[in-house]
Each structure stands twice: as C-alpha cells, then as structure tokens.
Amino acid sequence: MTDLSNRIGAVNDVLNAVSLLTWDSRTMMPGGGAETRGQQIATLTRLARDILLSEETRTALKAAEAAAQPGYTAEGQQVIQTREAIEHHSRVPADLIEARAGLRTVAQSAWIEARSKSDFSIFAPHLEKTVELSRRYADAIGWEKHPYDALISLYEPGETVEGLQSLFATLKAGLKPILAAVQARPQPRTDFLTRDYPEEGQRAFGLKMAQKFGYDLTRGRLDTTVHPFEVSFTRNDVRITTRYRRDFLPASIFGTFHEAGHGMYEQNVDPAYTRTTLATDLIGLYAVGGTSFGAHESQSRLWENHVGRNRAFWRLNFAELQAQFPDKLADVTADEFYAAVTRIQPGFIRVEADELTYDFHIMLRVEIERRLIEGSLAVKDLPEVWNAAIKSDLGLTVPDDARGVLQDVHWSTGYFGSFPTYTVGNVMAAQLMDTLRREQPDIDIALADGDYASLAGWLRGKVWQHGRRFTRDDLLIRATGRALDPKPYLAYLTGKYA
Amino acid sequence: MTDLSNRIGAVNDVLNAVSLLTWDSRTMMPGGGAETRGQQIATLTRLARDILLSEETRTALKAAEAAAQPGYTAEGQQVIQTREAIEHHSRVPADLIEARAGLRTVAQSAWIEARSKSDFSIFAPHLEKTVELSRRYADAIGWEKHPYDALISLYEPGETVEGLQSLFATLKAGLKPILAAVQARPQPRTDFLTRDYPEEGQRAFGLKMAQKFGYDLTRGRLDTTVHPFEVSFTRNDVRITTRYRRDFLPASIFGTFHEAGHGMYEQNVDPAYTRTTLATDLIGLYAVGGTSFGAHESQSRLWENHVGRNRAFWRLNFAELQAQFPDKLADVTADEFYAAVTRIQPGFIRVEADELTYDFHIMLRVEIERRLIEGSLAVKDLPEVWNAAIKSDLGLTVPDDARGVLQDVHWSTGYFGSFPTYTVGNVMAAQLMDTLRREQPDIDIALADGDYASLAGWLRGKVWQHGRRFTRDDLLIRATGRALDPKPYLAYLTGKYA
Structure with a gap:
C-alpha cells in the first residue's frame, strides 16, 4: 500500500x-x-x-x-x-483531449464576442463542434442507457438522465404552486439593499460570521475576485474568495456564507485521507475532498440558504450588521432585512436568481444538454427552445440572447454535465437538514441562539469527514436513510415561501 | 531542437x-x-x-x-x-540528496534553539554533520583544485577558491584605509531615521521609485514579508517583497530598490529564452534568468547603492519622500538624509552592515567555509576564529554567539558556497558602472535628472537580456572588457567614503 x-x-x-x-x-x-x-x-x-x-x-x-x-x-x-x-x-484518446482543449480556446473567444453582440450565430458553429466532441468524449468514457450519463458522471458519479428526469418532474410540479403563491403576495421593501456599503464593513461582517460557522482561518483565507470560488491545497489550506458590490449588500454576505460552506467541507475531511484518492478526484484531475460537485454544493447552499437566509439568523445577527453600517441600516428591522434577502422575483439571469426560481434555470439547461448530446435538438434551435421555456416556466419574455441562451460560460468550455449538480446540491442540503431536525429537534433553537457548532459537528460526522470515501448516494443513505429525495426540499421551500 | x-x-x-x-x-x-x-x-x-x-x-x-x-x-x-x-x-547519488534534506530539517531546528539560547554547543554537532555531507556533496559533484570550488560552482559557476583569495586580498588591503579614514571623521546626524513612519507612505515612495527605475508592475507586484526577496515565474511575472519598519525608514526604501534591481534583471531577459535553459538553472533546479547569484546581486546592489545611496538621487527625490511624511522630515535636508543613509558604522550583524564593512562579514564567512570543507578548521573552534576576525577587521568584541557565529541561517541549511556571491555582486556592480561612465560620460547627469532609462537600457543590453546565455565572467568580458576586477569597486568606495 x-x-x-x-x-x-x-x-x-x-x-x-x-x-x-x-x-x-x-x-x-x-x-x-x-x-x-x-x-x-x-x-x-x-x-x-x-x-x-x-x-x-x-x-x-x-x-x-x-x-x-x-x-x-x-x-x-x-x-x-x-x-x-x-x-x-x-x-479517452490523447487526440480527443487535445481537440477539446484546442476548441475550448476558440469557442470561448467566440462566446465572448457573441455575448457582447448578443448574436447567437457567432457562437453556434463552435457550439456544434463542442457538442460533437462532447458526444465523442461520452462515447470514449462509455455509457449504458444514455450518452449524457457519461458526462454527468464526471461531476456527479452515479447520477443519470433517468434519475434527473424523475427528480425534475417532481420538482417542477412542486415548485410551480409555491411560486404562484409567492407571486400573489405583495413584494417586501428592498430599497436599503442598494445603498452604498463600503467593502471593509462587508468583509468584516462576512468573515466574522464565516468564522462563527466554523471556517478556520488558521487553515484558510478570504480574498477578493470577480467570480467567487473556493479552492483547497489539502485540508490544511482552504481558501475562499468573494465579491464586494458597494451597491448591493447581499452579494458578498451570502456569497461569503456560500464559499465558507464549501470551505468547511474541505477543511474537515479526515486528516488521514490527505494525499490519498479520498481527497483527490483522479478522473477530473482535481485535488478535492468533497465526493461530488452536488455534495459540495449542498454544503454551500446549506450555509447560504438554510442558515443564512433564515429569519432567526437575522433576528440574532442583524445588530452586528447594523454595527458595521450604522447610518445605512438604522431604519431597517431584522424582519425587514430577512424579507428583502428572501424576496422572490423571476428573472432572466441564473446567477442572480432567488432560491425558488433558481432550479428552473438549471432544469432548462440540463434538458437542453441532454437533447444536444442525444442529437434530438439542433444547435440552431437553441434560442427558440430557451425562450419558450423561460416564458412557460417563469412567465418572462427573453429580450435578447445575451440575457438568454448566451449568458453562461459553461458551454463554451465544453463542460457539459455540470449543471445538474447545482440542483442536486439544493435538494441534498434540504434532505440533510430534514434528517438533522428529526435527530435533534432542538437544532433550530440552537441555531437561533448562534450555536453553529451543533450543525457543523453533525455535518462533519455525516458528510465532511468522509471525503470521497462514499459516493453521494451512499453518503446520503448512511446519513438520512435514503438516496437523493426531493420531498424535504419541496417541504422546506413550501414552509419558507408558500 | x-x-x-x-x-x-x-x-x-x-x-x-x-x-x-x-x-x-x-x-x-x-x-x-x-x-x-x-x-x-x-x-x-x-x-x-x-x-x-x-x-x-x-x-x-x-x-x-x-x-x-x-x-x-x-x-x-x-x-x-x-x-x-x-x-x-x-x-550526485539519491541517498546523499535525501541525507542532506533530512539533516537540514534537524539542523535548522537546532540552529533556531542555539541562536535563541546563544549556545553554539547545541548547533555544533549538526554543523559537523552538515560539513561532512557538504564535503561528500563536493566530492560527488567533482573538483580539481579545491573541494570548496565544487560548492561555489552551484551559485557562481566559474568562481574558485583561488579567484576569491586573490580578490579578497586586494579588497581587504583596499578597504581598511577607507574605513580608517571614515572613522576619523565625525558621524552625521541620524535621529530622523528612527521616527515613526507609517507603512503606507513607505510603500508609496518605494514603489514609485521602483517604477521610475523601470520595474514593470504589469508583470510584477510588491508584497510584504519578514525576509525580503525577489522571485519570478517567467519574465512575465516577477514579484518582489519588502519589509516595513515603522521605526527605521531606510529598511524598506533601500530594500525595495534592492529587490527592484533583482526584478528588472528577470523582467528583461530576452523573451525568446522563456522556458529554455537560458532562463532555468537546471543544476540548482531553480527557474531563474540571471546567470549567477553574484551577477544577480550586482543588479540589486547597483540600484540600491550606486543609484539609491547617491547624493544626487536624494537632492532630486527627497522632496518626494518629504511629501509622504511632511511632519516627520520637515527639519531635514536632502544632504543630511544622504549623509545619514551612507553613514559607516562597524557592527556585529551582517544584514545590518553598511556598504563599507559588509564585505568583511562575507570574507570571514567564506574563509571559514573554505577551511571547514578542506578540514583545516574544526567546528568547535568556530566561535574563537569568528570573534578574533571581528576584532581584527572591525575592532569589535563579539558579546555572544547569537550576535556572532550563530547569526546566519545559511549553515543550518547546508548551503555552503553561496556567501561569496554577495561580495561578487558588489564588485561586479562597480565594474559595470565604471564601464558605463567611460562609455557615457554624461550618465551621472542623466541620473541626477531622474533619467533612469539610460542606465536601464545599458544594463538591459549588457546584462539583463542575455539571461543565462553567458557565464558571469563572459558577460563581464563582453560588457567591460575584462573578468571580475575589484579596482573599480575600491575606486568607487574611495571616492564615496574616503
């Protein structure tokens, strides 16, 4: 050995x-x-x-x-x-790896130009080639029921088209009535979110909360980037980044909570797994301790949404935020702040989407990827399919392709198969919280008191410490008694929003 | 190819x-x-x-x-x-590399303890083993006249014990009367150097000057460290660090000039040499464009001492420094500032030494290394030899081994052979400046006017662009017509200090 x-x-x-x-x-x-x-x-x-x-x-x-x-x-x-x-x-043959890498450079340039001009035809020929190479890649990897399964497995081993179609059917049916209920109610005030908030106070609050959650700065640090991310160089050095928008306070706050969730996962992998496959994705060639992209996203979304976008959280911690910005938040109550940061409003842009409409953006993309890979949808028909779905799911008319089919970088990089993991993360987070509440009925009282150690300790035992030892569903079965299950997620959203 | x-x-x-x-x-x-x-x-x-x-x-x-x-x-x-x-x-056999690496860890810990307790006996047994392994290393590398030559060649290819002994004899004879002349004169005032100088102003001044010299921030950056250094990741990304002492203004100023000198060398290696041996030390396994440690040090010392520790420089730029610290430097003239930062005062500590006494510290260490490696000096006798040399060269009585033989980290790391390069750098810097003055008699007028591009352009053509294509002496012969020669250095020091 x-x-x-x-x-x-x-x-x-x-x-x-x-x-x-x-x-x-x-x-x-x-x-x-x-x-x-x-x-x-x-x-x-x-x-x-x-x-x-x-x-x-x-x-x-x-x-x-x-x-x-x-x-x-x-x-x-x-x-x-x-x-x-x-x-x-x-x-996977070497020439295919090279062809994909070569195409990526060209396709990304074309996508940047296409998006800036909002002209899908500039990107379309490159996307066609990307789809073709992705299909060849899927065939090289190997698949049984669906070629897209091979691509999904790169990010979410064990997940399949079949599993996702069942999951998405349940989600769509469950989400629509909640969304309808929310839209029937008046919108909360949000004026105070867009006042001028200097970076220093945002950073101080975000970092203080991340440390309270359990993110360890002796093995981590927080920096600033345009696109926030978490990355680790073993569990002993796990860094997060965030973006400060002076004119939109929630961006850095929930962004920092999100990345801290990713960071705590990596920081708490069993130290015995350091430098083993249990902390290395040998297929994706990426040094990571989390067992799948979806499992990782479950931890970031859990701390961002279940802990952070929570009324009790703000009743406890809003005074701390007010102390950073006394003149900006003097006229706001904790409940008003909570209402503002959980406001639901369908929009065109995935990365700006709220908790309730986010999964519609994902499901649309996954559906398109599946059909492109199986050959049942032509690249040229993408804008039409996209715009129709945004209309039917969110009731919105897409004004241009820049705010539609061209908005994400993913397809220009050839990373087909990663979109499903965002929704998997949302579902898994709720499933874990549901089990924790059954096992520890007082957990919400603890969280409302600012005791984050109970939650972190439970997640460490059930998820974090295991690194890549178990697949996502094995991990879930050990932690919650069953594989990925959307019911707790729909119950959570219903309770919170409907 | x-x-x-x-x-x-x-x-x-x-x-x-x-x-x-x-x-x-x-x-x-x-x-x-x-x-x-x-x-x-x-x-x-x-x-x-x-x-x-x-x-x-x-x-x-x-x-x-x-x-x-x-x-x-x-x-x-x-x-x-x-x-x-x-x-x-x-x-070089693998077991010797491993033995050296293993000893290094232990020896460094012992040295840290020995220095903190000022007790040479704690470090002595580890130094004995280090000397033994260094001698085995020298034998493995191979040598003709002296085993120390093999170790010197790791840092300064072509340099030898013979060459250094001749160089040092000339230097010692030349430096002593200059030092005596300085010591016969009254000392300038230096009270203003130790006032409280906030880091921000130090950084702003240092960075502004480094950029004026030619250090390119689009391919570089300046950070803060305890021990300042320069490092590059190809000529396209060359970073420097400095240390800010609030209570001693010259540290960061001349430290930044020094590292900027190193940085400009790396930034100006011919782009065609990127990712070739002409920008890689394959023997030292270090990605560097400078041709030797001594040649590198010549560039840092040139900008630090010939450009920075220069009366005309401060007559031109002192107002800029005053603008950063208006209340701290109001009672000081440019000439007083120049006199203070060129004050000569023999001391125990190498890294704090002035321009005139620095080489005595080096020559002592090189002499000890040579004798240890050839076996003519026992480790146990080191403190006695050290203290006697400091007494005879600088007239000082070493109070304890922490301020004597234990002060440098080098011997605990096993890096025998690198000390000579500091003095080589001083000598080479003066030799280059001497040739430039002959070729461009107006160069001092240009520098006094703040025209650093003429100097940088000449160094680029004669030194920087060549990377590791020529050895140090080949480079010097091409640039100055002769190999390393201490006469211009002694002439420079005589003119400046005697």
Missing part, C-alpha cells in the same frame, strides 16, 4: 500545485503572467495524468490490490478509485 | 510552480498549510529532476546535439547546459 500511497500522494501534490497556480491567477497574478501561467497549468495537469498512468503506478496498484481489504476501508477505496481512474483515462 | 525545447519547457514550468508554491508560503499561506506545502514543493522539485534525467530527455538531447550550431547560439547553449545538468545530477 505504501508505494501506491506515494504515487497517489505525488499526483495529489501536483494537482494541489495546479490549484494554487489557478488561485493565484485569479487573485494575485499581474496581467502579464497569463500566457506562461497557462503553460504551467497545462504541463502540471499533464504530469499528474502521466504519473497516474505510469507503469510504476500500475505496478504499485497491482501490489495494493493483492493486499487490499474487502469492503469500504479507506485503503480498499483507494485501490478501487485508482483502478477506475486509470481505466477512465486509458479509454 | 523542438523536442528538447518541450522537455526543458516542462522542467521550467514545474520549477516555476515550485517558485510560486514558495512565494505563496512566504506571503499568503495560512500557517496550517506548512507541512503539506513542504510535501508539494519536494514532490515537484523531484519531478523536475526526474523529467531532466528521463530517457525521453536524453534521447531529445542526443537529437539536438546532432543538429546543434557551434558557438554561443542560444540553441547551442541549451544543448550544453542540458548535458552539463544531466551529468551533474547523475553524479
């Missing part, structure tokens, strides 16, 4: 270096460094793959397989995950 | 990643990340060496050798340097 551990440890070290190169490029790097930084990231990613696929690793794997324990031991999982990753990468 | 270029490019990419991991650990990393960061750096350094020594690189080298041009072409140099590096690393 030692030898395989050393090999995997080296892969993890290299991938953590890639993560640092990326973090730095988004937070610290002077503009001139972009081109050579790109070469450095490409070289190190290729090296990580080379080490994984090398003869030495294969030999070490065979020795480890001979010595492996049966069942869910960490050592056994490392053997299984290494084998799977070697087989995965062996199935 | 292409294939060798790709292999060397990959080595350079990995070594640049190591440099970023190191920069981050000294500027940004939360404390908890230290242990796993150390593993990441070790893995990547080993990988860089593995790529260099791989069969693929050897095969590519043979093909490149067959196609190489004779003479000093960049391609030809890459072939020669790759061959030399492979031979170097092949001569």
Whole structure:
C-alpha cells in the first residue's frame, strides 16, 4: 500500500500545485503572467495524468490490490478509485483531449464576442463542434442507457438522465404552486439593499460570521475576485474568495456564507485521507475532498440558504450588521432585512436568481444538454427552445440572447454535465437538514441562539469527514436513510415561501 | 531542437510552480498549510529532476546535439547546459540528496534553539554533520583544485577558491584605509531615521521609485514579508517583497530598490529564452534568468547603492519622500538624509552592515567555509576564529554567539558556497558602472535628472537580456572588457567614503 500511497500522494501534490497556480491567477497574478501561467497549468495537469498512468503506478496498484481489504476501508477505496481512474483515462484518446482543449480556446473567444453582440450565430458553429466532441468524449468514457450519463458522471458519479428526469418532474410540479403563491403576495421593501456599503464593513461582517460557522482561518483565507470560488491545497489550506458590490449588500454576505460552506467541507475531511484518492478526484484531475460537485454544493447552499437566509439568523445577527453600517441600516428591522434577502422575483439571469426560481434555470439547461448530446435538438434551435421555456416556466419574455441562451460560460468550455449538480446540491442540503431536525429537534433553537457548532459537528460526522470515501448516494443513505429525495426540499421551500 | 525545447519547457514550468508554491508560503499561506506545502514543493522539485534525467530527455538531447550550431547560439547553449545538468545530477547519488534534506530539517531546528539560547554547543554537532555531507556533496559533484570550488560552482559557476583569495586580498588591503579614514571623521546626524513612519507612505515612495527605475508592475507586484526577496515565474511575472519598519525608514526604501534591481534583471531577459535553459538553472533546479547569484546581486546592489545611496538621487527625490511624511522630515535636508543613509558604522550583524564593512562579514564567512570543507578548521573552534576576525577587521568584541557565529541561517541549511556571491555582486556592480561612465560620460547627469532609462537600457543590453546565455565572467568580458576586477569597486568606495 505504501508505494501506491506515494504515487497517489505525488499526483495529489501536483494537482494541489495546479490549484494554487489557478488561485493565484485569479487573485494575485499581474496581467502579464497569463500566457506562461497557462503553460504551467497545462504541463502540471499533464504530469499528474502521466504519473497516474505510469507503469510504476500500475505496478504499485497491482501490489495494493493483492493486499487490499474487502469492503469500504479507506485503503480498499483507494485501490478501487485508482483502478477506475486509470481505466477512465486509458479509454479517452490523447487526440480527443487535445481537440477539446484546442476548441475550448476558440469557442470561448467566440462566446465572448457573441455575448457582447448578443448574436447567437457567432457562437453556434463552435457550439456544434463542442457538442460533437462532447458526444465523442461520452462515447470514449462509455455509457449504458444514455450518452449524457457519461458526462454527468464526471461531476456527479452515479447520477443519470433517468434519475434527473424523475427528480425534475417532481420538482417542477412542486415548485410551480409555491411560486404562484409567492407571486400573489405583495413584494417586501428592498430599497436599503442598494445603498452604498463600503467593502471593509462587508468583509468584516462576512468573515466574522464565516468564522462563527466554523471556517478556520488558521487553515484558510478570504480574498477578493470577480467570480467567487473556493479552492483547497489539502485540508490544511482552504481558501475562499468573494465579491464586494458597494451597491448591493447581499452579494458578498451570502456569497461569503456560500464559499465558507464549501470551505468547511474541505477543511474537515479526515486528516488521514490527505494525499490519498479520498481527497483527490483522479478522473477530473482535481485535488478535492468533497465526493461530488452536488455534495459540495449542498454544503454551500446549506450555509447560504438554510442558515443564512433564515429569519432567526437575522433576528440574532442583524445588530452586528447594523454595527458595521450604522447610518445605512438604522431604519431597517431584522424582519425587514430577512424579507428583502428572501424576496422572490423571476428573472432572466441564473446567477442572480432567488432560491425558488433558481432550479428552473438549471432544469432548462440540463434538458437542453441532454437533447444536444442525444442529437434530438439542433444547435440552431437553441434560442427558440430557451425562450419558450423561460416564458412557460417563469412567465418572462427573453429580450435578447445575451440575457438568454448566451449568458453562461459553461458551454463554451465544453463542460457539459455540470449543471445538474447545482440542483442536486439544493435538494441534498434540504434532505440533510430534514434528517438533522428529526435527530435533534432542538437544532433550530440552537441555531437561533448562534450555536453553529451543533450543525457543523453533525455535518462533519455525516458528510465532511468522509471525503470521497462514499459516493453521494451512499453518503446520503448512511446519513438520512435514503438516496437523493426531493420531498424535504419541496417541504422546506413550501414552509419558507408558500 | 523542438523536442528538447518541450522537455526543458516542462522542467521550467514545474520549477516555476515550485517558485510560486514558495512565494505563496512566504506571503499568503495560512500557517496550517506548512507541512503539506513542504510535501508539494519536494514532490515537484523531484519531478523536475526526474523529467531532466528521463530517457525521453536524453534521447531529445542526443537529437539536438546532432543538429546543434557551434558557438554561443542560444540553441547551442541549451544543448550544453542540458548535458552539463544531466551529468551533474547523475553524479550526485539519491541517498546523499535525501541525507542532506533530512539533516537540514534537524539542523535548522537546532540552529533556531542555539541562536535563541546563544549556545553554539547545541548547533555544533549538526554543523559537523552538515560539513561532512557538504564535503561528500563536493566530492560527488567533482573538483580539481579545491573541494570548496565544487560548492561555489552551484551559485557562481566559474568562481574558485583561488579567484576569491586573490580578490579578497586586494579588497581587504583596499578597504581598511577607507574605513580608517571614515572613522576619523565625525558621524552625521541620524535621529530622523528612527521616527515613526507609517507603512503606507513607505510603500508609496518605494514603489514609485521602483517604477521610475523601470520595474514593470504589469508583470510584477510588491508584497510584504519578514525576509525580503525577489522571485519570478517567467519574465512575465516577477514579484518582489519588502519589509516595513515603522521605526527605521531606510529598511524598506533601500530594500525595495534592492529587490527592484533583482526584478528588472528577470523582467528583461530576452523573451525568446522563456522556458529554455537560458532562463532555468537546471543544476540548482531553480527557474531563474540571471546567470549567477553574484551577477544577480550586482543588479540589486547597483540600484540600491550606486543609484539609491547617491547624493544626487536624494537632492532630486527627497522632496518626494518629504511629501509622504511632511511632519516627520520637515527639519531635514536632502544632504543630511544622504549623509545619514551612507553613514559607516562597524557592527556585529551582517544584514545590518553598511556598504563599507559588509564585505568583511562575507570574507570571514567564506574563509571559514573554505577551511571547514578542506578540514583545516574544526567546528568547535568556530566561535574563537569568528570573534578574533571581528576584532581584527572591525575592532569589535563579539558579546555572544547569537550576535556572532550563530547569526546566519545559511549553515543550518547546508548551503555552503553561496556567501561569496554577495561580495561578487558588489564588485561586479562597480565594474559595470565604471564601464558605463567611460562609455557615457554624461550618465551621472542623466541620473541626477531622474533619467533612469539610460542606465536601464545599458544594463538591459549588457546584462539583463542575455539571461543565462553567458557565464558571469563572459558577460563581464563582453560588457567591460575584462573578468571580475575589484579596482573599480575600491575606486568607487574611495571616492564615496574616503
């Protein structure tokens, strides 16, 4: 086992270096460094793959397989995950990887131009090629029921078209009446959200709360970026970023809570898993401790929405925020603030969507991806399909493609299959909270008192510490008694909004 | 050539990643990340060496050798340097590298304890082992006249004990009368250097001057560290750090000038040399464009001392500094400021030494290293030899070993052979300035007018752009007509201080 551990440890070290190169490029790097930084990231990613696929690793794997324990031991999982990753990468030909990388550069430029001109025809030919290569990629990876399953598995192993169609049917049916109920009510005041809020006070409040939740600054730090993210270089160094909008206070507050949720997941993976496959995505070639994108999103959404977008939270903590901005928030009550930050308003833009309409944006994208990959939808018909769905789901008329089908970067990068994980995260967060409430009926009283350690401790035991040892559904079954289930999520949204 | 270029490019990419991991650990990393960061750096350094020594690189080298041009072409140099590096690393056994790395960790802890208790006996046994391994290392590298030559060559290729002994004899003889002349004169006032200077104003002045010199912030940045340094990740991203002492203004000013000098060297290496051996130290496994440690130090010392510690510089720029600290510097003239920052005062501590006594500290250390490595001096006798030299060279009685033989980190890390490069840098800086003055008699008028572009342009043409294409002495012969020569340095110091 030692030898395989050393090999995997080296892969993890290299991938953590890639993560640092990326973090730095988004937070610290002077503009001139972009081109050579790109070469450095490409070289190190290729090296990580080379080490994984090398003869030495294969030999070490065979020795480890001979010595492996049966069942869910960490050592056994490392053997299984290494084998799977070697087989995965062996199935994907080098020329396809190169073709995808080459197309990505061109397609992203075209997408940027298309979006700025709101002209889908500029992007369409590149998207057609991207779909074609994604389909070839799916075939290389291998699939049984649906080619899109192969792409989904890159981000959410075990999830399938079949599973998502059932999930989405239930969600759509459940969400629509809640949305109708909310829209029948008058809107709360939100005028105070858009006053001028200096960055310093936003940062102080966000960081103070993140630390209260349990985000550990001795193994983390908070920086500023245009697009907030969380990234780790082992559990010992887990960094988050946020964006401060002086004219819209909620952006940094809930953004920081969100990234702190991601960060706590990584900071609390069992230390014994450091530099093993249980803290490394060997298929995605990414050093991460969370077991899937959806599971990760469940933790960020849980702290953002269940903890942060919560009336009791603001009754307890609004005075703290007021203390940062005494002249700006003097005329606002905690309940008014809560009402404003949970206001529901259908819109065109996914990343600005509220908690109730967000999943409609996701379901539309997933549906389109599935049909593109299976060949039942032509790229040229995308705007029409998109606009029709926004009309039927949210009652809105899309004014232009920039605010419609061209709004997300994802399709220009070729990352088909990642959209489902956003909704998976929402569903999983509610399912976990539902179980916790059954096990600890006083948890809401604890949270209302500012005791976040009880929640964090429960999540650590049920989710965080396990790293990538269990798949998402195995984790859920162990934690809640069942696989992914939308009922608690709909019950949560109904209770909160209907 | 292409294939060798790709292999060397990959080595350079990995070594640049190591440099970023190191920069981050000294500027940004939360404390908890230290242990796993150390593993990441070790893995990547080993990988860089593995790529260099791989069969693929050897095969590519043979093909490149067959196609190489004779003479000093960049391609030809890459072939020669790759061959030399492979031979170097092949001569050093893996168990010796491991033994040195293992000892380093233990010896550094012992040194920290020894220095804090000012008790040399705690460090002595570890230093004995370090000397022994350094001698084995020298033997593995190979040497002709003196084993210390092998260690010096790691930092200053081409330099030797013989060369240094001749250099130091001339320097000692020349420096002593200058020092005596200075000490016969009254000391200038320095009271204003130790007033309270907020960091912000120090940073603004230092950075403004560095940019005026030519340090390019679109390919660089300035951060804060305890021990200032410069590091690059290709010429497109060259970062410097400094330290702000509120109670001692010159520290950050001349520290920033010094690091900007290093930074401009790296920023101005020929772009065609990016990711080649001409911007990579394949023997030291460090991605650097400067051709030797001494040549690098010549550039930092040139901007720090020849440009910065210059009467005309302060007559031009003192008002700018006063503007940052109007209430602190109102009672000071430019000439008084110049006199204060060029005050000569022998002291115990190397890193605090003035321009005239600095080399005595270096010569003492080099003499001790040479004798330790050749076996003519026992570790136990170090304090006695040290204290006697400080008495005879500087007229001071060392009060304790913490302010004597234990003051530098170098010997605990096993980096024997790097001390000579500090004095080499001082000598080389003066030699370059001497030649420039002969070629451009108006250069001092230009500098006095704040025209730093003439100096920077000359250095770019003579030194910076060449990267590692020429050795230090080849570079000097091309630039000044002769190899390293202490006469201009002594003439400069005589003119400035005697």
